[in-house]
Amino acid sequence: MTFQQHTLTLPGDAPGQSTTLHWYEIGPDTAGTKVHLQAALHADEQPGTMVLHHLLPMLREADAAGKLSARFIVFPSVNPLGLATRVLRRHIGRYDLETGGNFNRRWPDLYPQIAEAIAGKLTADAKTNIALIRTAVGTWLESQQPATAAQKLRLAVLKSAHDADIVLDLHCDDESLVHIFTSPELMPGLQDLADRMGSAATLTAEDSGGGSFDEVLPALYRKAQRAHPDHPIPMGAETATLEYRGQADVHDETGIKDAERLFNFFAGRSLIAATPPPAQPMPAATPFEATEVLRADRPGLLAYRVGLGDRVRKGDVVADIIAMDGPEAFLARTPLRAGTDGFILSRASAKYAVTGSSVAKIVGTQILPTRAGGYLLED
Structure with missing residues (x-):
């Protein structure tokens, strides 16, 4: 059993500046399933942080009772750099003020980085192939030498997420209903997540054009599958962007309910020893x-x-x-x-x-x- 807070100090891009990233590790180190949860990659989108604020004590209690069969890595506010980007009393947490780049765009295309490393090494066993790909990605990540604080932050996040089985990126829209973005290969497998969340829509795309975080791992496995059609390579991670209503919807009441729904999703997957209530069926995915x-x-x-x-x-x-x-x-x-x-x-x-x-x-x-x-x- 573990419930540990971790910190990473990111040196700033100007003298005397630094930023601290906080995250939590919960559950047995030997668990066969790893779950990566993060919120506020767009740092001005806070509903997901409220959800994880309420989910953390639920996971801590379940961990203390020995009820977790997965290891949870939780970043309640994954972009401390974006938290600081305030201009004229307005939070510009969606964009890097130095480069103008959107914090959730242009994440790396991993397959070209590891194609040579896995060539000729794939086997007839799907689990072995997933492990091989994850090891190759991990080795490539360890070889990187990021220069800027933003690059260092991205590398830290990818090191956590690259070998996870479930990766959920919590966002919100401007003013909206709850919805999900995910990859078409992951549906209907993630329909239970949509049902638990009460998602009004689940929108799928192989490539939305922007290199979003939730597309990094599906693109990796999809490209590996297409490059090696004679070897079994399943989608090694279930990833999705969860859109929790609008930016103004940061309330204890909805945060508690949404945290309970996520907890029940994990319980329904037998990752938490608890009996969730029945979920209400929600609409099937659409392109x-x-x-x-x-x-x-x-x-x-x-x-x-x-x-x-x-x-x-x-x-x-x-x-x-x-x-x-x-x-x-x-x-x-x-x-x-x-x-x-x-x-x-x-x-x-x-x-x-x-x-x-x-x-x-x-x-x-x-x-x-x-x-x-x-x-x-x-x-």
Whole structure:
């Protein structure tokens, strides 16, 4: 039994600066299953941190009672660098102010880094092949020499996650219902997670275009499978991004309930010796390419005609954009219409829209030609 807090001091990029990363290790060291949980990779998205704040004592109690059969690695706030990026009283925790990069974009493509190391060594045994791939990734990670604090943070996170069996990255949207992003190969295997979470939608894509954290390990195993079709290589990790409503939804009440739902998911997987209550079946997964990201076609003030969860048909008005300049400034309203049938998954909390800004996500069932093969994120 273990319940240990760990810290890592990240030297800063300027003299006299440093940042401390905190994480917890819970459960038996000899457990056959490893679970990696992290929240607030986008450091201004705090609902997941509230969830893990409530989950940690549940795991500690279960560990003390000898009820854990998995080792849990928990990063309640995985991006301390982003916590510090405040400008003019606004938290800009989504982006690295030094580079402008999104903290959840351009994570490394691991397969090219280990392709040579595993060539000719794969066997007829699936478990042996997974172990071989994980060892190769671990060796490559150990060889890296990151320069900046952001690179050092990424390396520390990847060292933790690369050999995990379950990797859950807790985020939130702007203003939204609970939903999940994951890889198509992992469904319907993760339907139990969607059911436990009460996920309004599970959106799948092999490659959303941005190199998101939750796509790193599925891409690794997918590419290994395609490069070695004659060898058994299962998807060695179940990974997903869990979107816990909107940025303002940081409350004890929802945090407790969401933590209980995660606890029950792990109990349902027999990773915690507990009997979870029945889960409510939630919608099956749909391709992310069937979700429209509706964008403003002009600047103005948003006046929504729909709420979260409302169903719309193609052509229905989702919002009006109130003109803020021109001959009819503050008088004219231009309707912004849905481009597909579906339901409203998210909206913008900031009601001043500029041209091209995201206004809503509409979850449909038919892949949209404008989305197929393109960049799927907002960003």
